[in-house]
Amino acid sequence: MNTIVIPKQAVNQLKKTLDNFKLNEAIELCTNEAQTRKFLIEPFFLMLNYESTNLIPEYNADFGDRISQKIDYAILLNKKETILVEAKKYNSKLTDKEAGQLNGYFGNTKNSKIAILTNGIEYRFYSDIVEPNIIDSKPFFIFNLTSFCESELEALIKFDKRYINVQSIVKSAQEVVFNESFENAFFKEIVAPSKELLKILHKNMTFSTKFNEDTQGKMINLINSSFLKCIYDKKVLLESTSNSQGVITTEHEIQAYHTIRTLLIQNKKIPKERIGFKDFKGFFSITVDESSKKVICKLMFNSTPLKLAIDTNEYVLEHIDDLLKYKNELTNRTILLLE
Known part of the structure; x- marks a missing residue:
């Protein structure tokens, strides 16, 4: 997979372009979905260097007999890759449930790995990381025109027509989903330790006891915030004295x-x-x-x-x-x- 180096000046230019965009004036013109598309959504993609020939409205997904069903936009990157866009009226509240509307299009447009749900202000980027051809329940990236930071700009510039690499974006999205999934699973184990986890810990204890309900209760009571802080401090110390660690917290x-x-x-x-x-x-x-x-x-x-x-x-x-x-x-x- 080719790695595209995005110059810092491109990020700075994108920020300048977004800052100069007359957002409030555009919002005042948006009273319905069609106006939201014209004054907010289309200019947004123009700022990412897409041309009108790339942004196809009312795109036909391959539904066979149901060809009348159309997606609001398709961004045609090349002959093999397409990004689907579902547009809502400005000020509409976006929910992950609404993203489910994209599933039909997503599953029938095999060259699509990224789908966007937007109300012209907030842009939610989805993929099918968890299950192929089914939109994930949560976006892997959210960008809001009214409030964004440098790291979000650095993420957004990867969708610029000049730099976009769908394979690389999806791989990064996989990392985000994996990390969040691991964090959630680990947190659940800390809040309510499973018997399997307790068994593993008990097996590695040097103090020998029977693995019964009393022992399990003692272990669960020990796993509290003070205990975790103590373990964390030991981990930091270990990392700071080990040259083999990729990340050293000083x-x-x-x-x-x-x-x-x-x-x-x-x-x-x-x-x-x-x-x-x-x-x-x-x-x-x-x-x-x-x-x-x-x-x-x-x-x-x-x-x-x-x-x-x-x-x-x-x-x-x-x-x-x-x-x-x-x-x-x-x-x-x-x-x-x-x-």
């Missing part, structure tokens, strides 16, 4: 995280339980709800000087205490992501 990153978290929760609008982080090879990301789509800031502490990135702005830090200077920027960014 003490400085943890210190910076706690500093930023403390700054944020001083604002009553920011619930402390919604602030989390994810560590990557090149940066340490502080997020809302531990979501890669809701990045408050990024810490680049792997080299000198230390750097802090908030949305598209980057700041050089002489010391971790310099984070205090950016309390307002961090707080405003977090409140925006919480809304």
Whole structure:
């Protein structure tokens, strides 16, 4: 699979184009679905460098005798690949249930691996990761014209006509679905440990006891937030002393995280339980709800000087205490992501 390198200037240009789009004026013109298509949806795809010849309205999916059923739009990428688009009137509430309407088209248009549900403001991107030819119950990516961050722009630019690689996008979507599925499964086991998990843990204990209801009850009571915090601290220490780990969470990153978290929760609008982080090879990301789509800031502490990135702005830090200077920027960014 060929990897297309997307220049940073392309992301910056897309942001500039979106910022210059007269969104409020377009919204005022939208009182029905047809106007939503004309003034919001079609301009959106034009901003991604699709031409009118690529964006086919009222596209016939292959329904045989039911040829009268049409999808609102099909984006023709080439002879083999098509993206389906279901349009709703501006201000319509989008739900994953509505995405089910795309299933008929999706299953009958074999060259489609991506489908989009939109009301002109919010764009929900779906695929068939879980089961072939059936739309997944949740989108793998959501973009909102009224509120977006740098990471979402970087995801959106991958759908630009000049750079789009459906195979690569679907593979990335598979990673998103896999990660979320793993997190959900792991969380369920932590909240209500299964007998199978307890058996595995009991088998690996050096203190020998019978695996009965009393033992299971003790083990379940031990799996609480304090216990998990203790295990987490041990994991961080192990990673920081092991060169074999791909991602190393350092003490400085943890210190910076706690500093930023403390700054944020001083604002009553920011619930402390919604602030989390994810560590990557090149940066340490502080997020809302531990979501890669809701990045408050990024810490680049792997080299000198230390750097802090908030949305598209980057700041050089002489010391971790310099984070205090950016309390307002961090707080405003977090409140925006919480809304």
